[in-house]
Amino acid sequence: MDDFDFDTLAVRAGTARSQFNEHSEALYLTSSFVFESAAQAAARFSGEEEGNVYARFSNPTVSAMQSRLAALEGAEGCVATASGMSAVLSLVMATLQAGDHIVASRGLFGATQQLLGTIMAKFGIETSFVPATDLNAYREAVKSRTKLFFIETPSNPLTEVVDIAAVAAIAHEAGAVLAVDNCFCTPALQQPLALGADVVVHSATKYLDGQGRVLGGAVAGAKAITEEVFKFLRTAGPTLSPFNAWVILKGLETLRIRMEAQSANALALAGWLEAQPGVARVFYPGLASHPQHELAMRQQKSGGAIVSFEVEGGREAAWRVVDACKTLSITANLGDTKSTITHPASTTHGRISAEARAAAGISDGLLRIAVGLESVGDLQADLSSGLRGR
Numbered sequence: 001m002d003d004f005d006f007d008t009l010a011v012r013a014g015t016a017r018s019q020f021n022e023h024s025e026a027l028y029l030t031s032s033f034v035f036e037s038a039a040q041a042a043a044r045f046s047g048e049e050e051g052n053v054y055a056r057f058s059n060p061t062v063s064a065m066q067s068r069l070a071a072l073e074g075a076e077g078c079v080a081t082a083s084g085m086s087a088v089l090s091l092v093m094a095t096l097q098a099g100d101h102i103v104a105s106r107g108l109f110g111a112t113q114q115l116l117g118t119i120m121a122k123f124g125i126e127t128s129f130v131p132a133t134d135l136n137a138y139r140e141a142v143k144s145r146t147k148l149f150f151i152e153t154p155s156n157p158l159t160e161v162v163d164i165a166a167v168a169a170i171a172h173e174a175g176a177v178l179a180v181d182n183c184f185c186t187p188a189l190q191q192p193l194a195l196g197a198d199v200v201v202h203s204a205t206k207y208l209d210g211q212g213r214v215l216g217g218a219v220a221g222a223k224a225i226t227e228e229v230f231k232f233l234r235t236a237g238p239t240l241s242p243f244n245a246w247v248i249l250k251g252l253e254t255l256r257i258r259m260e261a262q263s264a265n266a267l268a269l270a271g272w273l274e275a276q277p278g279v280a281r282v283f284y285p286g287l288a289s290h291p292q293h294e295l296a297m298r299q300q301k302s303g304g305a306i307v308s309f310e311v312e313g314g315r316e317a318a319w320r321v322v323d324a325c326k327t328l329s330i331t332a333n334l335g336d337t338k339s340t341i342t343h344p345a346s347t348t349h350g351r352i353s354a355e356a357r358a359a360a361g362i363s364d365g366l367l368r369i370a371v372g373l374e375s376v377g378d379l380q381a382d383l384s385s386g387l388r389g390r
């Protein structure tokens, strides 16, 4: 389906009908598959004959989701995983070994930083963390065993935008591979592979599902990489469940429409927040006031659906805004059609020291909203009560 547009691929790619010719993709809740004969079983196990064997290796529903996401990312291959974190884990375990080195953005998702910096370090894989937007720092961090660059853009919660094409050039010059966590933009707004990245990782738990129902993840990119990831996954087992794959597969059908509508709501809310008394600063790549607005508009189709802002009055004022919310859900999850609000300093970033938090720019007055599909007016009304109460 290479010649089709994104919108067609989103609803059609990966569809494979069974003998019943069902219109909507079937959900195959089966852990194993039956063979016609001993010879076929042997051929399937040896790989001589293509086909399903056991759901830790493959399942038709999971395969459909993988094909559809690969088509949307413009990827040669895609491997689905049980969660976003198992996508990161599988990529690192499959492609690196003890002695190898990673250059990673300091703006990465907290658990990714923990996985690379602490857990992988136990196995002799070292990571240097660099400021997300400092291209020289990426260049200077390169070592003789640097094999992987890992970035995420825009970052969470400060929406820093990393220049994918520029970091890809630095990574390739160093003989390394660039991985991009494309969770915040999704392929509907940003296609890292077209910008020079070699592989994309996803938390499908967020916008790909889009309705806060299931956990899932994926690694998509060059075949040489995804084939290694598949070999790791089929042995180690952090495979995506067919049920979750089916939910995500259906989520992909509305991905672009949701991303555009949620981005439009986010832009309206961000602009409104900038004009509110008591709001010291708004972080949103779609606003002209964002330090990397131009880069963001070159690299992304829109600013995305995550808006962060700092209120005057520190933690007390920030908590007042959170506690006054009746519509916005108080939860750290994001990527849902329901808007969510979180206070990073006391939740997602609560376990790091106050000094480290300050160095990362996460102030006590910072709030992050993942904007959903509610009316902007209702979201504004919800936030005004908390902002007025200061």
Ligand SMILES: *Cc1c(COP(=O)(O)O)cnc(C)c1O
Binding pocket: 083, 084, 085, 086, 109, 111, 112, 152, 156, 181, 183, 184, 202, 203, 204, 205, 206, 215, 216, 217
């Ligand atoms: C949530 C998230 C992850 C981890 O995904 P899980 O599905 O929760 O394992 C990784 N990266 C980013 C940017 C995320 O938001």
